Amino acid sequence: MGVSNGKELMSKKEYLPAAEKGMLPTTLTRRFELYPENKRRPVNKTLFKNNYFQMTCNTRSQTLEISSKGDIVYSAIPYDTGRNYIQRAAIQYLLHPEDVRQYIEMHKSNIEQYLVLSLFQVTKKKLGKDSSEVAQAYQAILQNPLLEIQVVGRLLQHDETGPLSANLAGKFLFSENQKTGIAGYIAEYLKFVVELTHSLPVTTDGKNILLLEGVQQESSLNGQEMSKQLTFDSDISQGLTLLPSEIRQTIVQSLSQTTQPQLTNNQPLLRSEFGKELADVRKGYVAHSVAPEELKKYFENMLPTENTNIVNVVSDMHIKDGKFPFSNPNFNILAGDILDSEVINKKIKGIYVIGGHELSAVLPKTTDLNDETWQKWQPFFGYEWFKLLRENPVDAWPLLPIGNHAFYKVVKNEIQKNFPKMRILHNQSVVHEGVRYIGLTIPVALTKRKKELQRFLLTTLKELLGDDYVTPTVIVSHAPLFNELSRLSPRSAAYSKDYICSEPKINQLFEHFPIIGVIHGHHHIPAAFGRYKLVEFSGKERFVVCSIYSDMNTGFELMSLISKE
Numbered sequence: 001m002g003v004s005n006g007k008e009l010m011s012k013k014e015y016l017p018a019a020e021k022g023m024l025p026t027t028l029t030r031r032f033e034l035y036p037e038n039k040r041r042p043v044n045k046t047l048f049k050n051n052y053f054q055m056t057c058n059t060r061s062q063t064l065e066i067s068s069k070g071d072i073v074y075s076a077i078p079y080d081t082g083r084n085y086i087q088r089a090a091i092q093y094l095l096h097p098e099d100v101r102q103y104i105e106m107h108k109s110n111i112e113q114y115l116v117l118s119l120f121q122v123t124k125k126k127l128g129k130d131s132s133e134v135a136q137a138y139q140a141i142l143q144n145p146l147l148e149i150q151v152v153g154r155l156l157q158h159d160e161t162g163p164l165s166a167n168l169a170g171k172f173l174f175s176e177n178q179k180t181g182i183a184g185y186i187a188e189y190l191k192f193v194v195e196l197t198h199s200l201p202v203t204t205d206g207k208n209i210l211l212l213e214g215v216q217q218e219s220s221l222n223g224q225e226m227s228k229q230l231t232f233d234s235d236i237s238q239g240l241t242l243l244p245s246e247i248r249q250t251i252v253q254s255l256s257q258t259t260q261p262q263l264t265n266n267q268p269l270l271r272s273e274f275g276k277e278l279a280d281v282r283k284g285y286v287a288h289s290v291a292p293e294e295l296k297k298y299f300e301n302m303l304p305t306e307n308t309n310i311v312n313v314v315s316d317m318h319i320k321d322g323k324f325p326f327s328n329p330n331f332n333i334l335a336g337d338i339l340d341s342e343v344i345n346k347k348i349k350g351i352y353v354i355g356g357h358e359l360s361a362v363l364p365k366t367t368d369l370n371d372e373t374w375q376k377w378q379p380f381f382g383y384e385w386f387k388l389l390r391e392n393p394v395d396a397w398p399l400l401p402i403g404n405h406a407f408y409k410v411v412k413n414e415i416q417k418n419f420p421k422m423r424i425l426h427n428q429s430v431v432h433e434g435v436r437y438i439g440l441t442i443p444v445a446l447t448k449r450k451k452e453l454q455r456f457l458l459t460t461l462k463e464l465l466g467d468d469y470v471t472p473t474v475i476v477s478h479a480p481l482f483n484e485l486s487r488l489s490p491r492s493a494a495y496s497k498d499y500i501c502s503e504p505k506i507n508q509l510f511e512h513f514p515i516i517g518v519i520h521g522h523h524h525i526p527a528a529f530g531r532y533k534l535v536e537f538s539g540k541e542r543f544v545v546c547s548i549y550s551d552m553n554t555g556f557e558l559m560s561l562i563s564k565e
Contacts, residue, residue, distance in 0.1 A: 025211070027201060028057065048200060052268065053192040055202070055209060064202065064209040072188060073269040076180045076278060077167045085160075085528065086153030088206030090186050091193070091230050093149045094239035100152055104141070107155050110299050111138060111172070114154075118168040122176065140174040145242050146183040147174055159552040160526050162292025163299050181269030187247045188268050193230055194251050203229040207529065293320070303551050311433075311562065312350070312555035313531075313547045315478065315521025318357060319343050326554040331432055333558065334422070335521040335547075336443065336478025344418040351430060352422045354411055355478035355521065356443040359400075360393040362414035380407050397444040403427070403456045408441050425476065429464045435562060436473045438464050445479040445522060447496040454503040457481060461506070465513050472562070473515045480520040480546075484537050487530075487546040488523045510538035517543035517561060527553035532561065 028047055032038045035046040047064070048055040052072040056065055068074065074083050093100045104111065112129040115137045119127055127133055141151050154171055158164055169176040177183070193204055201212040205228055212231060230236075240248050271278065307328040315335035317325065324345045332348055336355025339362070364373035369381070380386040386407070388396035401407060404427055412426045423430050425439020440460065446453050465473070480486035482501040488494060501507060509515075525546055531553070532545040547556035 025201075031200075048196050050192055050195070052188045055196060055200075064211075066193070066196075066204065066209050068185075068189075071270045071272050072185060073181055073271055073274070073278060074185050075182050076269055076274075077170050077182075079166070080180075082150075082153050082157050082171070084207045085156040086150050086182065086186065087189060088528065089152035089156060090149045090190055091204065091206040092228060093145065093152070093242075094190065094194075094230065094236040095228065095234055097239045097242050100148070101142075103152055103155070104148060107302050108138070110155070110158065110302065111141070111151065113299055114164070114168055114172045117165075118172045118176075121167075121169045122173065137173055141172070144174055145244065146186050146247075147177055149186055150177065150182055156528065156552070158299070159303060160528055160550040163295035165290040165292075165295060181267075184268030187244075187250070190243075190247070191251050194236065197230050197234070198232050201232075203231045205229050301551050305554070307554045309555050309557040309559070311558040313519055313545055313558050314549050314553070314555040315355070315519075315547060316524060317549040324348065325549070328555065332422075332555070333437070333476060333519060335476055335519050337521055339415075342418070346420055348419065349421045350423070351432075351437055351439055351476065352415065352419060352424045353439040353476050353478055354408060354415070354424070354426060354441050354443055356393070356397055356400075358415060359396075359407075359411055359443060360389050362411055363390060376410055398446065398448065400443060400446070402446065402449065402452055403441075403460075427460050427464070431471065434472070436468070436471045438473060438475045440475065440477040440481075442477040442479045442481070445494075445496075445499065447499045450482075450499060450502070454482070454501070454506060458503055458505050458509070461509050465509065469513060471514065473513060474517050474519060474558075474562075475515060476519045478520065479522040480544075481518060484535065485518045485542070485544050486520065486523070487525055487533060487544050489525075492523070494523055507538045510540070510542075515542065517545065519545045519547075519558075521546060521548065524548050526550070527556075531556045 031047050032045050035049070038045040043059055044056045045059060046054055047057050049069070051069070053066060053068055056067065057063070058065065074080065089100070109129070112134055115134045116127055116129055116131075119125065119133055119137065125133075141147050151172060154164060164171065170180050171177065193206075197203060203210055203212050210229075240251060243251075269278070305326045307326050309328060309330060311331050311333065312328045313333045313335065316337040317334075318337060318340045319325065320340045322341050322343055324343055328348065330349070332350035334350065334352040336353050337357045338352070338355070339358050341361060363377065364371065366373060368374075377386075385396045385399035385401070388399070408426050412424045416422070416424050425437070426441050427439070429436055429438045431437075438461070440457070442453070461475075475481065480488065483495075483497075483499050484501055486499075490497070523546065525548055527548055527550060531547045532543050534541055534543055536542075543561045545556060545558065545561070547553060549555075
């Protein structure tokens, strides 16, 4: 698993390799007949299941998914969002327990801070990180593998989304964690995925499930390449040895298909037994979470701030303190929403496209519109959207101009002054190392103005592509061009089914020109859920990259995709 520099536990959210050909291997399709419920399910068909979990296949998108079945409860903590991070940590504990321990030790200072806050929630005592109570609680984590797995998952979530605050005692204190049912969930989950990967040619990292053929490693818990996917030939002996004996026994016996002992100390919570109690807890729950930004000052960033990607892609940094959070000496692609304050970086090189947050971040700080700093902005004073940008930027976004409006040129010049080595691409292109990058100004997803937006896309792309049918081309914008070339899930509340490409001439451009992929930001898709996917659009396979910044993701290496072209 590699823990040298504290980077990310990532995975790609890919279509099945066979899906690109519109077919699934018979190894899987013949299993449809094993489960009677598949006869009444036209889309989500069961391929493998046990008492608590199942793997299904979406026959439309040709994707696989592991999900818990109705009775088992992941966590008694209301609105607990850590499941995917904890499942990922559980897989890594099986594969690389020593590296998981190193990850814990590297984050010791932050764990101690969480323990201080957890103990205060329970005892109302203000303790120091060097207190005996904190030391005992820390040792309890190291002595209980199922809690250690959970803490690693919480740290992964912390590194990606910011500090946690709600119900910390249930997440970090052994005595309180026992009441949550998460340990029992982990035990059953590990049993399922080990049996699954030994039964079918699939692999999982704890979130995504893929056919074994063609699987690629994107990255690691801490930045080094690792065998982070659980497969039929993974060596899990060391991880199994460290798990409680009853869990180890159930996993081993599940592989031999002998009678399996029932868990006694790590029983999962079942809705059939505790449904009413869980509903009452959720109903009476009073959220006491605090915005991650407010808590950052109490924690340390344990992850490296140096990035050496050759072509580094990142977006949505939302810098509020004026400090650029990482360094990279090579070529960077900043896909918008970098700024929420004035930031100066005279070293970073590459290209930069404008996002919605830049539009207000570059405005003068004084409210006196007669001040000379507002002089260059005076031509826009009469626009309603400009007034809203000054007062409440989010309200301005649906009204923003589309295309080569003079306002964007002023924004571009303001950014350029503070990033002298970056090329700010405002509906322009540049060639770097044999690849043409087209930067489009699409600050927000204007779903209700799709026709106007796509007219702009068609005109601008025709102009920038010109007569060059040879140079590999990547299109960069902050908001995605349309659904077909977006990493936003249809399940997301932000998804609009109407935001599709409805201009045939755009399809023709993609068909005739060597557009190998697109890059976007805007939708805050956690990097741990994957930073790229491969899609088929206008008859060709293309990549779609969305690499949202976090402490654990200072950028995606685009060369891993470009080099395949």
